[in-house]
Amino acid sequence: MKKLSFIIFGLLLLSCSQKRATEALAPMFPFVISYDGPGNVTNMSHLLDAPAGKDGFVRIENGHFVTDAGRIRLNGTNLTGSANFPSHEQADLLAARLARFGINCVRLHYMDANYSNFMQGEEHGIFTNDSTTQRNLDPAQIDRLDYMIAQFKMKGIYVDINLHVARKMDERDGFPGIDQRPSLDKGVDNFEPRMVALQKEYAKKLLTHVNPYTKLAYTDDPCVALVEINNENALFNQYFGGSIDKLPEPYSLELQKQWNSWIHKNYQSAGQLSKAWGLQMDSIAKDFSNKTIPLVKRDAAYSPVRRDFYRFIYQVEKEYWTGMYTYLKKELKVKPVISGTQLRYTSPFLQADLDYIDIHSYWCHPSPVNPEWEIGNVSMVNSLKNISEMAAQRISNKPFTVSEYNHPFPNQYGAEGQPMLRAYGSMQEWDGVFEYTYNHRLDFEPQAMNYFFDMLSRTDVLAHMPACAAIYLRGDVLPAKESLVTKINHAAYFDSLAIARKVRAGIENAGYDPGICLIHKTAVELTEDPVSRRLRIQKYQTIKKLLPVTPAN
Numbered sequence: 001m002k003k004l005s006f007i008i009f010g011l012l013l014l015s016c017s018q019k020r021a022t023e024a025l026a027p028m029f030p031f032v033i034s035y036d037g038p039g040n041v042t043n044m045s046h047l048l049d050a051p052a053g054k055d056g057f058v059r060i061e062n063g064h065f066v067t068d069a070g071r072i073r074l075n076g077t078n079l080t081g082s083a084n085f086p087s088h089e090q091a092d093l094l095a096a097r098l099a100r101f102g103i104n105c106v107r108l109h110y111m112d113a114n115y116s117n118f119m120q121g122e123e124h125g126i127f128t129n130d131s132t133t134q135r136n137l138d139p140a141q142i143d144r145l146d147y148m149i150a151q152f153k154m155k156g157i158y159v160d161i162n163l164h165v166a167r168k169m170d171e172r173d174g175f176p177g178i179d180q181r182p183s184l185d186k187g188v189d190n191f192e193p194r195m196v197a198l199q200k201e202y203a204k205k206l207l208t209h210v211n212p213y214t215k216l217a218y219t220d221d222p223c224v225a226l227v228e229i230n231n232e233n234a235l236f237n238q239y240f241g242g243s244i245d246k247l248p249e250p251y252s253l254e255l256q257k258q259w260n261s262w263i264h265k266n267y268q269s270a271g272q273l274s275k276a277w278g279l280q281m282d283s284i285a286k287d288f289s290n291k292t293i294p295l296v297k298r299d300a301a302y303s304p305v306r307r308d309f310y311r312f313i314y315q316v317e318k319e320y321w322t323g324m325y326t327y328l329k330k331e332l333k334v335k336p337v338i339s340g341t342q343l344r345y346t347s348p349f350l351q352a353d354l355d356y357i358d359i360h361s362y363w364c365h366p367s368p369v370n371p372e373w374e375i376g377n378v379s380m381v382n383s384l385k386n387i388s389e390m391a392a393q394r395i396s397n398k399p400f401t402v403s404e405y406n407h408p409f410p411n412q413y414g415a416e417g418q419p420m421l422r423a424y425g426s427m428q429e430w431d432g433v434f435e436y437t438y439n440h441r442l443d444f445e446p447q448a449m450n451y452f453f454d455m456l457s458r459t460d461v462l463a464h465m466p467a468c469a470a471i472y473l474r475g476d477v478l479p480a481k482e483s484l485v486t487k488i489n490h491a492a493y494f495d496s497l498a499i500a501r502k503v504r505a506g507i508e509n510a511g512y513d514p515g516i517c518l519i520h521k522t523a524v525e526l527t528e529d530p531v532s533r534r535l536r537i538q539k540y541q542t543i544k545k546l547l548p549v550t551p552a553n
Contacts, residue, residue, distance in 0.1 A: 030448040032457045036093060037100060044102030044469040048156030052104070053222025057335050058158070060355060063397040065225075065337070065431045074158065074225060074432030075422070075472045076105035077455065078404065081115025082123035083439040084108050085144040090444045095151035098438070101462065102469020105158040105225055107403055107434050111145070112202065113166035113184075115440065118371045119451055123442060125166075126206075133172050135198065137205055143212075149223065150213035158225035160403065160434075161207070161218065161336075164189065164199050165231040173198070177248040187238025188251055189230070190320040191258060199230075200327050207332055224336045226432075228403070229324045232360065234346035235317050236503050242298050252295065260291035262312045277304045307498045314494075317350055325354050342403075343393050347497065348505050349490055352526055356399035356431070361386045363407040363417060366452055375452070379413035380420065384518055387424045391517035392506035394428070396485050396525040401432035408452040415460040422468040426477040428521050433472060435461070483521040486510035489531045 037043070049055065055067040065072050077098065086094055098106065114129075116122040126145070128138045149159055168185050169175035174194070181188055189195040207218045207227070218224050238244050247255065267273040270288040274281045287293045296309035321340040328334040337355040340346075344359065351357055363386050364376030380386060386405075394400045402425065407417035418435055425433040439456045446457045455461055470476045486507045493509070496502050507522055508514055510531070516522060 030457075031459050032447055033459055033462045035097060035445045037097070039100075042466045043100045044466045044473075045099040045155070047102050047469055047473045048099055048104045050154060050156030051223070052153045052156050052158045052225075055222075057222045058225040058337060060337060060399055063399060064429070065356075065399050067222075073426075073430075073472055074105035074160075074401065074434070075102055075469055076107055076160070076403070076432060076434035077103050078107040078109045078434055078437035080110045080437045080440045080453075081125065082442050083437075083444075084111045084126075084148070085124070085141045086148055086442065086444060087144065088147050090442075091144070091148040091151045094148070094444060095155045095157060098152075098157060099155040101465040102473060103465075104156060104473065105160060105432065105434070106152060106438075107160040107162065107226075107228075108145075109162045109231070109437065110165045111162065112164060113168070115166075117440065117451060118369070120441060127167070131172070134167060134169065135173060135201065137209075142209065146211040146213055150211060153214060153221075153223040158223055160226035160228065161224060162228045162231055163203050163206075164229065164233065167202075169195060169198065177251070180246065180248040181251065182238050182241075182243040184233070186233045187235045187244060188247070189233070190235040191255055191316050192251060193254075196320065196323070199324065200331075203324075203328060204332060207328075207334060219332055219334045222335070226356075226401075227328065227334060227336050227338045228358065229321070229328075229338065229340050229354075231341065232345055233341050234503075235313055235320075236347065237345040239298060239313060240501055240503075244295075245297050256293075256295050257291070258316060259295055259309070259312055260293055262315060263288070263293060263308075264291065266308075277308070279305075302499055310494075310498045314347065314350070317346055318353070321350055322353055337399070339401075344504055347493075347503050348393065348395055348524075349493065349526055352395050352398060356401060357395045358401045358403050359390050359393060360404040360436075361390055361402065362405070362436075364411050365406075366408060369452060373410055373452070375408060375411055377411055377413070379416060380407065381413075381416055384420070384424075387420060388514040388517040389506075391424065391428050391522050392508060392512075392514040392524075393504065394430070394523045396523040399431040400428075401434070402430065403432065403434045404436035405434065406436045406453055409449050409454075409458060414458070415464060418461055418468050419464050419471065422472040423477045424518075426472050426475065427480050428517070429479045480519070480521040483523070484512065484516060485523050485525055486512060487525045487527050487529070487531045490526065490528050492531070493526075 055069040058065050058067055058072060111126045114122045114125045124141065126137055126141050127134050128136045130136060152159060166184050168178060170178045185195060189199065210217045214221055263273065267276065270285040271281060273288055274284055284293065296306055300306050325338055328338055339356050339358045340351050340354045342358050342360050343351065363380045364378065366375045390402060402421065405421050407414040421433050435455055437453050439454055440451055449457055488505050488509050493505055505524060506514065507524055
């Protein structure tokens with residue numbers, strides 16, 4: 001033992017004598033967790049209930065996802081871009097590997113456009129590479145997708161189908177001004193009638209298509225757990241970002257037409273409108289009569305005019321989300337549960353009209369994504385900020401999912417992210433948690449990290465996935481014993497939205513510190529009823545005594 005101690009001491013002295021620490025280190029080499037690992041104790045596939053859907057469709061009871069077998073939690077990951085279209089051989093290996101990690105749901109993301117990033121060139125999406133249109137599904141890609149979903153199903157892995165994510169319409173289908181519209185047509189596709197119609201067309205083609213490997217359409221296959229209408233996309237978000245102010249014709253004229261129609265539905269005369277807006281009659285009479293009242297710019301000062309414009313945007317979004325939902329449910333007969341978009345992009349009151357609530361969160365997201373791989377390199381353990389912020393926004397009596405979460409590479413503390421998400425997801429009784437993303441590309445066996453967000457070769461994260469499955473699926477972390485549910489009144493919420501341009505709502509609206517989410521289950525109840533501010537303040541003073549030290553940002 002003494003001899004060994006002297007050897008260790010000598011090695012330490014030797015390393016300290018180097019001018020630079022890096023000169024004492026052996027060259028680094030890639031270490032990737034096996035892509036075809038054995039069935040040892042780290043294999044968590046026994047926690048999956050195969051085949052997926054054998055106990056009926058995922059549905060909602062008492063604010064949670066259930067099947068005929070009872071409560072179900074979705075321990076998920078994402079596939080992005082061309083990774084949704086592996087070869088049959090790749091799909092076999094992929095399904096087996098994900099099952100070993102205890103993944104029981106895969107979110108099929110960014111299928112609807114070709115995908116590229118600064119590391120690699122463009123790879124093919126779900127539509128044909130056609131010089132005349134972006135509306136035709138590619139049969140070869142559909143076959144690959146169908147086969148992969150069938151393999152997932154056999155292993156006990158559900159899927160979450162994303163509809164609109166990335167397709168940006170262009171002149172091929174009669175949409176001019178592609179370079180002047182927001183990225184991925186965000187916001188515009190909430191109100192432009194033809195864009196909405198083409199979203200419905202795509203949904204019909206994809207969801208009513210019969211998978212030859214399962215003999216079921218996706219509308220009728222219980223292995224489809226979830227359907228998402230439009231990823232990170234809302235008219236409010238784009239308006240507050242300034243892109244709606246820059247819209248070219250004909251899109252700006254279409255929105256102006258809808259704005260004037262809304263005005264005429266709510267005001268019977270120019271006199272009534274001038275009184276409500278506090279303007280001189282002669283300043284708006286002609287525009288009222290001609291239906292040419294201009295759109296309200298983002299930076300306009302608060303006024304009755306701006307407040308009404310926000311009411312208009314709210315109505316446009318409501319008609320879009322409920323219209324798409326009704327089409328999917330009533331016209332296409334989609335049986336899986338449906339969400340609209342993620343919290344923080346639009347009003348939670350609007351998203352609560354649909355089946356479940358979703359949110360995304362990243363710690364030290366690269367801003368911007370850059371080829372220098374520059375990223376924030378701090379740990380989240382000292383603040384748990386992402387966890388408390390998400391928990392603070394949960395909507396009471398609605399299933400809650402986190403469909404994208406990551407502490408992106410090369411953050412040296414990235415290993416903490418997924419265990420934190422599962423531990424607090426279990427404590428808060430969230431219904432689904434998803435890492436983002438397993439893979440972006442057709443290469444399913446890289447020997448080193450090749451992008452900020454990919455998980456398939458990220459050893460520091462994957463090493464913890466068996467523990468994550470045990471925490472979240474097996475229930476190794478128990479739900480919190482106490483709950484805090486606060487009320488948010490719609491009228492008070494809209495006041496905040498109109499005055500402060502704030503779409504987010506959480507327990508802080510009721511006077512609570514989000515830090516309480518780290519020790520109790522939390523949610524907000526959305527209501528039309530008045531909420532006593534005095535009661536909120538009294539509750540806050542009581543609960544504040546239970547809080548830990550306020551987390552640092």
